[in-house]
Amino acid sequence: MLETLRQYGRERLGERGEVEGVRRRHRDRYRSQVLLAEAEWFTGRQTEWFARLRQERANLRTALDFCLSHTGEARAGLEMGGGLWSHRLGSGSLEEERHWLARNLASDRTPSPARVKALWADGWLALLRGDIASAHARLAECHTLADSLGDLLVKAHAAQFEGLIALFQDDFARAVPLLDSALQQYRAHGDPGDTWSTLFLLGLSCCLSAEPRTAALCEEGLALCETHDAQWSRAFSLWISGLRLWLTGNVERAVSALREGLGIARATDNRLALAQCLEVLAWARAGDGHREEGAELLGAAQNVWHQVGATLPGVGRLLHHRTECEDLLLQALGRARFTVRVRVGAAFTTEQAVARALGRPVPGPGAAQASASPLTPRETAVAKLVAQGLADKQIAAQLVISHRTAQGHVQRALAKLGFTSRTQIAVWVREQMPRT
DSSP: OOHHHHHHHHHHHHHTTOHHHHHHHHHHHHHHHHHHHHHTTTSTTHHHHHHHHHHTHHHHHHHHHHHHHSTTOHHHHHHHHHHHHHHHTTTTOHHHHHHHHHHHHHHOOSOOHHHHHHHHHHHHHHHHTTOHHHHHHHHHHHHHHHHHHOOHHHHHHHHHHHHHHHHHTTOHHHHHHHHHHHHHHHHHHTOHHHHHHHHHHHHHHHHHTTOTTHHHHHHHHHHHHHHHTOHHHHHHHHHHHHHHHHHTTOHHHHHHHHHHHHHHHHHTTOHHHHHHHHHHHHHHHHHTTOHHHHHHHHHHHHHHHHHHTOOSSOSHHHHHHHHHHHHHHHHHHOHHHHHHHHHHHHTOOHHHHHHHHTTOOOOOTTHHHHSOOSSOHHHHHHHHHHHTTOOHHHHHHHHTOOHHHHHHHHHHHHHHHTOSSHHHHHHHHHHHSOOO
């Protein structure tokens, strides 16, 4: 909505004394959306919700602001902030999410499961930003609240969080039993999303400490993603599988798993998994004799880490492998050549980085915009509306066409682009359109 129209509408509502009521209904709508997105996080609608909530950022900010600016609404803000955390991973807005969580946590200090969830979420994001001190502070309060509330799910969150901190500090002897305990509690609770995330963390801990059960944990995580059609999460599971294979010397299979994960990360716009797959692919290719490619992928990964707002690549043991890769490339290429190749990779667009990582020709600058679209002008217009999160009925109304015609345009666009989901269309549109 144009700002002038927004201001005019607010003035009219103010004259009628309806501003607060409308804002409350607006908040209620978006709170319901966030809670539904959280409930359906580990399902076939996972990537759809990521795209939809990304499109709704302005409305979500307005709803969160209402919670903070009105007495008695802070609990709803905590619920929204905690519910949104996973949808911020990989979207490049970790710092913004921490901003909202910090404000909501300061506005409602009453012990509650919602507060524990928000503390837990902020702790996760703090670790990804490299803020260990804040993570420890959040953990201490999580434990205090878990003890006072006596809620088993809250205790599982606290155990998982403590295990995560230990993982980031390379304390695998502590991380593994804590994550094992959280996994048992989540399984008892019957939550597949929390079960998968703990399997992922436990698998990573075991992978980096060379535990023999790593392969079984990786396979279980992948199977869970397949069962629930959670493709966004599957990109992470393929990354850890690729990491495990690389660490055990099976470079060819590692590259295959990482490339598959990269393709899914791109299709689901999972930028955190994209960075992780590019990172380990750089190590694998550099170690396998493809020095210039390894340096370019290292630069591409560094660029995506920066976009996400996470420290690269987070866990201390992984940073050690990155340093080893850099040392290898410096010795093989020399500093000047190494620096040039890293800069080339850092300047890649997402399309160029993925092409390089998949062993395909790298398109030239602006190729995504310059290339002829396979879609007709009408199909392109429909694709843009799909990218805005509109359903077929809404597209029909917007373009003044029948519902069936709108459906036909969407299906033809999917077929021409070789896609299977509306989310992939949304990602394609964002890459085709010049960034503003």
